[in-house]
Amino acid sequence: MTFRASLTASAAFGALMIGLIGAAGTAAADPLTPISLPAGTAINLKFQDFDTFLTSSGSVVPVGSSIVAGDQNVGIINVTSINSATTGATLWTPGGSNGFLEGVFNGITATSVSSNTIGNSGGTIVLYQVSSLPVFSQGTSGYTAGGCAIGGLCYHGITDVGGTQFLTVNLVPGADKAGDTLLATLTSATVPPSGTASGYGVITGGSGASQFATGTFTTAIGTLADFSFRDDFCANVAGCNGIPGPIGDWYDISNDPVAASTAVPHAVPEPASLALFGTALLGFGLIGRPRRKPEERV
Numbered sequence: 001m002t003f004r005a006s007l008t009a010s011a012a013f014g015a016l017m018i019g020l021i022g023a024a025g026t027a028a029a030d031p032l033t034p035i036s037l038p039a040g041t042a043i044n045l046k047f048q049d050f051d052t053f054l055t056s057s058g059s060v061v062p063v064g065s066s067i068v069a070g071d072q073n074v075g076i077i078n079v080t081s082i083n084s085a086t087t088g089a090t091l092w093t094p095g096g097s098n099g100f101l102e103g104v105f106n107g108i109t110a111t112s113v114s115s116n117t118i119g120n121s122g123g124t125i126v127l128y129q130v131s132s133l134p135v136f137s138q139g140t141s142g143y144t145a146g147g148c149a150i151g152g153l154c155y156h157g158i159t160d161v162g163g164t165q166f167l168t169v170n171l172v173p174g175a176d177k178a179g180d181t182l183l184a185t186l187t188s189a190t191v192p193p194s195g196t197a198s199g200y201g202v203i204t205g206g207s208g209a210s211q212f213a214t215g216t217f218t219t220a221i222g223t224l225a226d227f228s229f230r231d232d233f234c235a236n237v238a239g240c241n242g243i244p245g246p247i248g249d250w251y252d253i254s255n256d257p258v259a260a261s262t263a264v265p266h267a268v269p270e271p272a273s274l275a276l277f278g279t280a281l282l283g284f285g286l287i288g289r290p291r292r293k294p295e296e297r298v
Contacts, residue, residue, distance in 0.1 A: 031131055033097040035166065037211050037262045042085035045258040048241070049105070050136055050250040051075025051233075053191050054151050060140070061191045063251075067118060071110045074151040075250065076158065077103035077125065078136070085259060094133075101166060102134055102158045103127040106151050108171065108182055116189050119180035123171030125201065126153055130163035139248025167206035169227055174219020175199040182229070192235040192251035200225035213261040228259040 037043065053061040056070035079101035082092040094100045105125040112119040134142065134157025143149060145156035154160065171181035175198055186195035200219045203209050203226045215224035233254035234240040236247060241255050 032099045032129055032164065034164075035092060035098050035101070035129060035208060037082065037091055037208075039211075039262050041091070041262045043091060043260055043262060044083050044085050045079055045260065046081045046083065047077050047079045047101075047103075047256050047258065049075050049077045049231075049233075049254050049256060050139075050236070050247060050252075051105075051254070052140055052150075052249075052251045058149065058151060060150065063191055065191050067110055067113060067186075067189050067191060067193065069110050069113060072106065072151065073108040073110075073120070074106040075104075075252075076134070076136070076142070076155050077105060077127065078133070079103070079127065099129050099131045099163075100133055101127050102130055102163075104153050104155050104158060106153055111180070112178075113189060116186040116195070118184040118186065118189065119176070119178060120171075120182040120184065120199075121173075121180065123181050123199070123201075124153065125167075125169045125171075126159075126165060127167040127169075127206070128158055128163040129166045129207075130158060130161055132157075132161075134158050136250075137248045139250055141249075165206050166208040167212075168204045168209075169201040170204050171199050171201050171229075172219070172223070172225055174221045174223050174225065177220050179221055182231075184231075194234045194252075197229075197231040197233070199229045201227040201229065203227070211262050213263045216261045217259070226260060229256065230258075231256045 051073055052075060053067060054072045054074060055061055061067070061071055080094065081090055083090055092098065103126055105123065108120050108123040110118050111121045134155065138145065138156060140150045142156045143152055143154065146154040146158070146160045148154040173179035173181055175181060175183040180199070182197050182199035184195055184197035186193045188194065200217055203212055203214065212226060214226050217225045217228045219225055231254050233252045236250045236253050238245045240253050243253060247253065
């Protein structure tokens with residue numbers, strides 16, 4: 001079966017199944033429309049995160065304490081828009097039939113603290129497509145309400161509401177030549193800190209993974225990555241990133257752009273091209289066919 005024929009057969013089969021399911025009335029429609037991004041586009045995901053710091057034993061680092069090796073940065077993510085990196089055009093906004101993109105992250109572990117520079121290892125981000133916004137003011141209590149300990153990859157309103165896992169991204173070495181997965185520069189190394197951070201990530205799964213290009217960015221150590229992160233964060237107080245007041249018991253809030261590119265689909269020959277190709281093959285067949293000599297009469 002040709003590729004185009006298989007597509008046609010699949011479409012016909014899909015239409016048949018939809019008709020049968022609709023006639024039977026037994027299947028419930030997915031309330032969310034899958035997020036679809038334009039192919040072959042450099043994009044920026046704009047997101048806000050709410051985070052805190054845990055000690056190596058899993059307890060919350062007390063306010064005023066210095067960040068030390070072994071401390072972890074954990075939190076939740078709210079994607080506020082997806083835009084074209086070249087034109088600035090908005091490609092996706094939250095709400096409506098697409099719902100919302102919300103995520104959890106953890107495992108960003110401080111490995112070196114030098115003055116106000118912190119190198120980190122590890123880090124995992126999981127984004128979910130959900131039908132409504134979680135309540136960010138739950139703060140760290142949203143972890144236990146979601147069924148796990150503070151800092152786990154779960155959160156009430158994100159991972160326990162039947163959403164679709166859209167993307168899983170692991171931070172990878174290469175934020176600097178030392179091989180940190182995230183490199184943070186702080187105005188103060190005490191909790192809650194303010195400053196900037198940057199790093200790279202690779203896609204490891206999710207329903208939307210196939211929409212993204214891989215190996216788009218070159219890290220500081222020469223390896224390839226799928227995402228480039230930049231993080232600007234401040235203490236969770238009135239005025240931080242324009243918020244009117246503290247939100248929950250989070251330590252920091254950030255407004256972060258994440259650069260990526262969507263994948264370019266494989267080209268499928270147009271019908272006219274296929275017809276020309278077929279004509280050419282037919283021509284070769286005719287040319288290559290030996291001519292039969294006329295039979296000699298006896």
